[in-house]
Each structure stands twice: as structure tokens, then as C-alpha cells.
Amino acid sequence: MSFRRYVALGDSFTEGVGNPDPASPNGVRGWADLVAGQLARDNPAFGYANLAIRGRLLRPIIDEQLEGAVAMQPDLVTIYAGGNNLMRPKLDLDALAAEYDDAIGKLAATGARVLMWTAYDGSWAPVFGVLRGRWAVYNELVREIADRHGATIVDFWRFTEYRDLRMWDFDRLHMSAAGHHNMAIRVLDLLDVPHTLEPVRFDEAPLLTRAAQRADDRRWMREFFVPWVAHRVRGISSGDGISPKHPALPPLGS
Known part of the structure; x- marks a missing residue:
């Protein structure tokens, strides 16, 4: 399928934090930029907007990005939202899911192909293990939302290659350049879009x-x-x- 109008929404994950590039706006280049670059090949009319801003909770993402995205009449939308909410001490997951459901419904109503992510299972890393149950419940709610609106799930929870720390920046919260590159491949393959990105390959990790x-x-x-x-x-x-x-x-x- 050929896409002509791609809009990316979300937080640092979609903005590209962890993949520094002084030549890119905001000084970062992430998986969404790589996906857009591949979609633009041999497609001079292709347009790409990335509205994501690092640190944003779900509600600000909806308030600041949703209306503009719908007005652009996209045929492809990617959104990863709620990750920063999951890191907060107190959280009403059902209320979060209700807000997310409403937002996905509005995006799906544009007729665009909508991609949304499960949270990554980072329970193997220090500190984050205590959040595993919360992440798992969030993921089930996200799957329900996707089913209800015909959205496509990018199942980050099951991407075992991200157990390699080289897929992550030093902060262990944002993907590294290699992690962003790999995510772009995952997205393009899910969309069944031919691309020129080479698989991420590492030497054997030092013990x-x-x-x-x-x-x-x-x-x-x-x-x-x-x-x-x-x-x-x-x-x-x-x-x-x-x-x-x-x-x-x-x-x-x-």
C-alpha cells in the first residue's frame, strides 16, 4: 500500500529521543523519521508531520496534537501515548483507557490506517520490574481499543531483541539509534512496505x-x-x- 499523508503523534518515543542528530529538528532523528523517509521514496507528493513532544502525558497529547492531526486528513497515523502516565505513582488505568479510546476513535474516523503500540516489557531492568503488572493491564486495554476501532497493534511487548541493552540509550528509558532503526524496520514490515533499511546486527555482547x-x-x-x-x-x-x-x-x- 502506498501512503501519501503520514502524521505521527506521541511523546519522546515518536519524537526520536535517544537518537541524536544535530541536523534534525529538535536535535533528534527517530524511527518515525526513518519510516517517513522510506515512504517518501519515489513519492514526490508524500507529506510527513511529526507532532510528538517528549515528556507529554496522554491528556496533553490529545489536547495539543489530535485536532491538528485530524485536520491534516492523513492516510497513515502512528500514535504511542500513555507511556509517561504509566511511570506516575498514581494512575487510573480505566480512565486513561477511556481517553485513549476516544482519541483512537477520532483518528480512525478519518479513514487512515492507525498504528498504536503496546508498552515494552522492561521488567528485566532494575526498578522497572515493579511496574510490570501495570504495563500488562495497559496492554490488554490497548488491544481492546485497537480491536474496537480497527487499529493495528505494534506489539512492542513481544519484541525480544530489545532485551539487548544496546537497543537502549544510557537512560534505559529511550531507544538508542539502533533501537530506533530496528523499530522503523518493524513498522515498515508490519505495513508491508518495501524498504532499504538493513537489519540491526551486533557483535556478541561482552559478558x-x-x-x-x-x-x-x-x-x-x-x-x-x-x-x-x-x-x-x-x-x-x-x-x-x-x-x-x-x-x-x-x-x-x-
């Missing part, structure tokens, strides 16, 4: 001693997790002052 792993975990706690929690307590978002990287739908490269 860390238990002591080295503990030291790495302590460094992660000290340099990322503690400051991240402090920012949340103070109400500081990584998306403060950030604008959408591709806010409109001109032909790619125009």
Missing part, C-alpha cells in the same frame, strides 16, 4: 561480571534515575519549551 553490572546499575541510578525522579517531583518536564519537529504536512524535502 559483565556481577560486580561490573552492579556498578553500571549504580551509575544509572545516580546519573539518570535520581535526577529524573527529582524533576518529576518538581513538576519539570523534558518537553518544556519544545515544539513539534515537523508541525505541518509539506512534501518531504520541500
